[in-house]
Amino acid sequence: MKSSPSVRGWLLLVLLLHWPLSAQADAPLPSWHQGAARAALVQFVESVTREGDPQFVAPAQRIAVFDNDGTLWSEQPAYFQVLFAFDEIRRMAPEHPEWKATQPFKAVLENDQKALAAAGMDGLLKIIGVTHTGVSTEAFIGHARAWLAKARHPTHQRPYTEMIYQPMHELLDYLRSQGFKVYIVSGGDTAFMRAFADEVYGVPPEQVIGSSFVTEYQLVDGVPALLRTARIAHNDDGPGKPESIDAIIGRRPILAFGNSDGDLQMLQWTAAGKGPRFMGLVHHTDAKREWAYDRQSQVGRLDKALDEARRQQWTIVDMAADWARVFPFEPASTPQSQ
C-alpha cells in the first residue's frame, strides 16, 4: 500500500477484483437444474444479502454450516474415514505382528466382512483408536494426507477427494462470494477433515468442526507436541452438532445443510433462530450416478430428519432430479422432468 499505482493500475485492479464476483453473480450454481431447490437457495441468498430488504442479514451473521459425509462428499460403500482406518491397519500391520491373531484387526487384514460385522461398533472403535490416536496432531494429518494422495475409491477408482459433489462445491463458492462464512460441522474426525478441507473445499482449518479426541500438550525431547489420546473429547453427531456450533462458533447459523438423521438437531437449532433461515437436506435418490438410500441405510440413515423436513417445508434436494452433475469428473446431464 506504500506506492501509488496509476489510475489505470487502480482501474485494472478494481476490474480484476470484481470480475469473478460479477460473473458468479450472473449465473450461480451451474450444476443445479432449474427447479425448486435451486430457486429456494438463490432466493434466500439474494434476500439476505440485498441491503434494504426486510430479510437482510449483516455479513458477520451470515454463518452457514455443512455436514460433510453424504452432504459434501460421498459416504458409500462406507464412511471414507473408516476405509482410511482399514487401510491404516494394513499399513501399520508389519509393526504389529500380534494383529494377525487378534480381532478385529485380523478381520481387516483378511478382509473378513463377516468377522468385521461381528466385531460391531466396539470393534470399529478399536480400529479407529489404534489408527487415529497415540500420535501428534501433525503426524496424524500427515498420515491422512499420504492416504488421500494414493488411495482410490473402491467402486469409482477415483481419489476420494474427487468424490465430492460439484453442486455443493458451487454452493460453498456462491455463499462465500456473498459474504457467508462457511463451516463444516460433521461427525468425522476434525483433524482428518482438516487434512483436505482447505485444498478441496476452500474451508480453512479454523472453520472445520468435527468429532475429536482429547489431546495432551507434551514436551517430547524438549519440543512441544499435541498428543492425540484415546479419550473421546466430543462426538459431533446429532445433539453434538448444535453443542459444538454454540461452543466454537458462538453464533446461530442462518443456513444449514445435512443429509441424515445425525443432522436433525443442527437443522432444528438453525430453524429456531429469529429471522430468515435456510435448512437443506441432500436426499440420495440417484442409484445411477451416486447411490440411492434413506430410511433403511446403515450409513447416513435419513428417516426422522426426512419426516421433519417435509413437515417444516425445509428444502429437500433430490439428487437425481436437481443436480445436472454429481461429481466434478462427470459431464453435466440434461434436465430431467421437473
Add this chain to the structure above:
Amino acid sequence: MKSSPSVRGWLLLVLLLHWPLSAQADAPLPSWHQGAARAALVQFVESVTREGDPQFVAPAQRIAVFDNDGTLWSEQPAYFQVLFAFDEIRRMAPEHPEWKATQPFKAVLENDQKALAAAGMDGLLKIIGVTHTGVSTEAFIGHARAWLAKARHPTHQRPYTEMIYQPMHELLDYLRSQGFKVYIVSGGDTAFMRAFADEVYGVPPEQVIGSSFVTEYQLVDGVPALLRTARIAHNDDGPGKPESIDAIIGRRPILAFGNSDGDLQMLQWTAAGKGPRFMGLVHHTDAKREWAYDRQSQVGRLDKALDEARRQQWTIVDMAADWARVFPFEPASTPQSQ
C-alpha cells in the same frame, strides 16, 4: 455489484477503502512509547507482511492469540469474572433464602473475606457453578451483559469494559489492519468473554476461546436450547491453551501474548513453530497507573514464564516504561527514561 459506477466513483471508493489503512500504517501503536517492545512489534509485523521478504507469511497463516485477563484488561483486585460471580450471588439471593446460612454463599452476601478465603478453590467453584450454569447460553450471556452495563470497578469506579489496555487495543487493530486474524485464548469462560469481546475488542464470538462447561441440547417446550451443565468441558489455562488452539483453530499462531504462567505453554507452542514468531508478555510494573505484581501474586502470577521469556529473549512489555497510557480514559504520559 450490478451497476457500473463511474471512474470517479471507483476512485473515490478506492481512496475511501484504503485511506484508513495507509493512515494506520504511518503511525501504528500511538500509545506505545518508542522503545524496544514497540520496535520489536513493528519490525515483526512489517517483515511478515512485506511480500518478497524472507520472513513473509501468507495472510491465512497470520494467526495471533491473546490472553485476556491481565493482557487485554485488568485482573486486579480479582479476575473480573469472579467479581461478576459475587455480584450474581447477591442478585440471585432473594430466590435462594438458604444461602444466608450456607457457605460459601453466606460469605459473599456478608462480604466476609476471611470465610471466603477459607472456602478456597472449592468454594469459588461452587460460586461459579451456581452463577454460570443451569441456564441456556443465551440467558447466561444476557446476565453477563446486564452486569457489564451497570457494574463498576471497585477502585477505579469505571465500567469493567473501560478497564482495557489502550496499547493492546491498538495492537489488535494494527494486527487486523495487516491481515492478521486475532483470537482471544484465555482462562475465562468463553460465553462470559463473548458477552463483550466483539463490542469492546472487535473480536467476534468465533474468535473467542476460553474455558467452558459441557452444554446439552434440549427441547424446552419444543424450543431448542443449549443448557449449560455444571460439568467442566475444558480448562483453558496452561497446557489447555495450546490444546484448544489445536482443537479449534487448527493452525499454530505466529504471534502470542500473555502475562502469566498460565500462558507459558501457549507461548512455547507458538515459539516452537517454523519461521518467524513473536512471543510477548505484559509485565505489570506500574503500581501508579495500574498494578505492579509478578512472582508473588495470587492473581496472574508471572514467575516461570518470566524466566523463560528472559532465557528465550521473548518481548517483555514493561507497562510503566513502554506504555504512554494504560486505560483509554487516561491522558497519555510523556516518555519515561528509555
